[in-house]
Amino acid sequence: MPLGYGRPDFDGLADGPAGSMPYPEFLTKVKSKEVEGVVFMPPSGNEAYAIINGKSVRIGKGWPVEVANSWSSPTWVVRILQNEGIPYSYNYDLRPAPKTYPKPGEKKPVEQYVPAGKM
Numbered sequence: 562m563p564l565g566y567g568r569p570d571f572d573g574l575a576d577g578p579a580g581s582m583p584y585p586e587f588l589t590k591v592k593s594k595e596v597e598g599v600v601f602m603p604p605s606g607n608e609a610y611a612i613i614n615g616k617s618v619r620i621g622k623g624w625p626v627e628v629a630n631s632w633s634s635p636t637w638v639v640r641i642l643q644n645e646g647i648p649y650s651y652n653y654d655l656r657p658a659p660k661t662y663p664k665p666g667e668k669k670p671v672e673q674y675v676p677a678g679k680m
Contacts, residue, residue, distance in 0.1 A: 577621015584623030599649040606635030
């Protein structure tokens with residue numbers, strides 16, 4: 562039988578790591594104002610941690626992971642957090658990567674184009 566648009570049968574992360582909080586429990590804690598914040602891990606937020614009583618707790622089974630052909634997405638959680646006034650962040654390390662130079666015989670890396678007057 563073909564699946565409907567958006568794969569509504571997908572119900573998020575199948576299993577979570579030991580000690581993780583199931584997604585339905587997380588939502589209950591959001592509604593009861595126990596969640597102080599949420600940290601999403603790169604690249605797409607498929608792994609996330611709730612801050613509860615000053616401690617970081619991994620959110621596990623049922624977490625809406627990013628799936629291209631599904632309704633499932635961590636961006637739904639962002640919307641919930643915004644509606645509830647709960648802070649969130651993405652844990653990206655935006656420091657520049659160390660420069661590497663080519664070995665003899667390798668091509669030189671392409672340098673970034675910067676328009677004149679934009680430095």
